[in-house]
Amino acid sequence: MLILIIASVVLMTADHRWHQLEFMRSALSNLLYPLQYTIDLPIRFYYWSDEALSSREALSDENRKLKELHLQSRVQLQKLDIIEKENARLRELLSATPKISEQTLVAEIMSVDVDPYRQLLMLNKSSRDGVYDGQPVIDAHGIMGQIVHVNATSSTMMLITDASHALPIQVNRTGLRAVAFGTGKTDTLDLRHIPHNADIREGDLLISSGLGGRFPPNYPVATITRVERPLGEPFARVSAEPLALLDRSREVLLVWHNAPGTDGTAGDETTKPAETATQTDEQ
């Protein structure tokens, strides 16, 4: 019993301090995967049957709507395309760093509860798909979070609203840089250490700044919902609401951003897997 208690303490220290136990976690999670798969199966079946049993009209209706939407997006993309080319040309003229190219892969969230007090989700993509520790995850509306554990059959992601998560951001309107901290609630982010006189208002769009190297820059993150400037406190109280549908999405996008030049500044473990990921990517 004493030996086991000491073993637990040693394991916890090793896991917390040096992050050396991923192989063990991965092996244990293989044991759990059949259970998680079984739990996920009925829900997967529900979505499948929803698709398979819906009527022809409904499907063609949806198809028509999607085609319209696709057309609209194409039109907008054309404009963007031109702007992007112009931007690249201008950057060339200035001999600035080239724009970052990104690759994505769709992953599905498994319907498995992890811990009510942490904002973690299970994804059905794993190291076989080239997923790496610290990889950013987005959905159609904005940044969702990052991968924290990669296993052989699944991976765990942490939402940006987890209480231990911090995301470097920028106010789109003014370029003011800040860090958005998770609060543990799916609809709130906290911006700390914003001085009273900072130009920040309700409704401002926050985008990722790409500082820290983990998240790609210029993705939408959140909108400011509340700015308070209490007298007698050194900093303003600013909270924001994430744009990504953190509690509703079922499909998410894993992003590989191979930024030439910025990779070296990535800090800890993000640098190495980024290169391997590009080779194994399916697209």
Place this chain on the structure above:
Amino acid sequence: MNSNARISTLTIISAFMLTIIPLPAWAQALRPDWVTLVLIYWAMAIPASIGVTIAWSLGLLLDVAHGALLGQHALGLVLVTYIVHSQHQRMRISSLLQQAIVVFFLLIIKQLMVLWVSGIIGQAPDIGLYFVPSLVGALLWPWIYIILRDLRRRFGYRAM
């Protein structure tokens, strides 16, 4: 593998499934700690075959399932199993109500260990509803006890 081992393995697997099954958001904070409850029963009923080592391994699995630090739940489960082992004869003859009270404190001890470690690494959760699962677990204890006892009597052999 004798019949007791088989039935205890099956019930522990079902406990794990109950732990990860998706619940609506309001019920998530109330979910009792199924694995600990089932483990308490088996540690009490067949202490010779459910030792602290098994409890520790189950705890590691629970850590992976919860995405917690490896060893966090393991530490709690080892402590709980150790206490049950030292008290199992007294617990077996007490009434269901008394057992439920003891189970309540065992669940609290386990949660305290987990909370303590989370606190040390700076991930302390909101304390508001944190101990409600222990209460729910204790309230469910009579049913868990009766169900598991009947399962053991029917499918396992009586080791007492």
